[in-house]
Amino acid sequence: MELKEKKTKSIRDIINKFSTVTNKIEIVDRNVNEIIDAFEAGYPTDESDLNLFYIHSLKLRIYVYLSRKRKATLQIEKVSSNALMVNFWFFGSIFDAQEWDQIGIKEEEFTDFSNFLEELYHVYQFKVGGIAFEEDVLNLFSCNETYPNECYRFEKVVPDHFLQKPSNFxxxxxxxxxKKLSHIPYNHIRLDKEGILIKTGSFNE
Structure with a gap:
């Protein structure tokens, strides 16, 4: 997502819009203001050299109500001077894990995650987003650097790269x-608000 304003306001805007998402999102953590303040302050990549980049990162424990109530983690990272990466991390196994209080994903529940991604797009109208196992949207950039890095600037993610290069999405x-897309080598459907959903893989693979 594009970072246009102060970091704190951007984070609060993301969280405040939870109430407009069709799937209920419930925050478990009670010290949200402290977590946001810590994100704003950040911490140096090397505490022995305070002139290095600062990491601005937060994690919130949440529940997302899909067809069933699921534990998840909201992760927000400042990846460049004008871009935020927002992740909703879910437990990805088909098996329940009682020791972690996690439920598995049944085959008929795969569409829950597709519908949730579409709903997030309708609310946030992000530039690019996706569903993947153990991947995040930084893999859609033509950059392999550790963030924060200006190669992850908002304007530098382009479809020419991720439509040509195989990914785990x-x-x-x-x-x-x-950018309008004319040639898409995958099955796809067009959404409201100028979105296009591209099916680059399968939950069963």
Whole structure:
């Protein structure tokens, strides 16, 4: 997502919009203000050299109500001077894990995650987002650097790269507000608000 304003305001805007998402999102942590303040302050990549980049990162424990109530983690990272990466991390196994109080994903529940991704796009209208196992959207950039890094600037993610290079993503939503797509080598459907859902993989693979 593009970082246009102060970091604190951007984070609060993301969290405040939870109430407009069709799937209920419930925050478990009670010290949200402290967590946001810590994100704003950040911490140096090397405490012995305070002139290095600062990491601005937060994690919130949440529940997301899909067809069943699921534990998840909201992770937000400042990856460049003008871009935020927002992740919703879910337990990805098909088996329940009682020791972690996690439920597995049944085959008929795969569409829950696709629908949730579409709902997030309708609310936040992000430039690019997707569903993957143990991957995040930084893998859609033509950059392999550790963040924060200016190679992850908001304007540097382009579909030419991720449509040509195989990835571990199952689905990707791209906003054609930023670039119209004429040739898409995957099955795809067009969404409201200039979105396009590209099916780059399968939950069963």
């Amino acid at each position: 199952i689905e990707i939503i791209w906003s054609e507000k930023y």
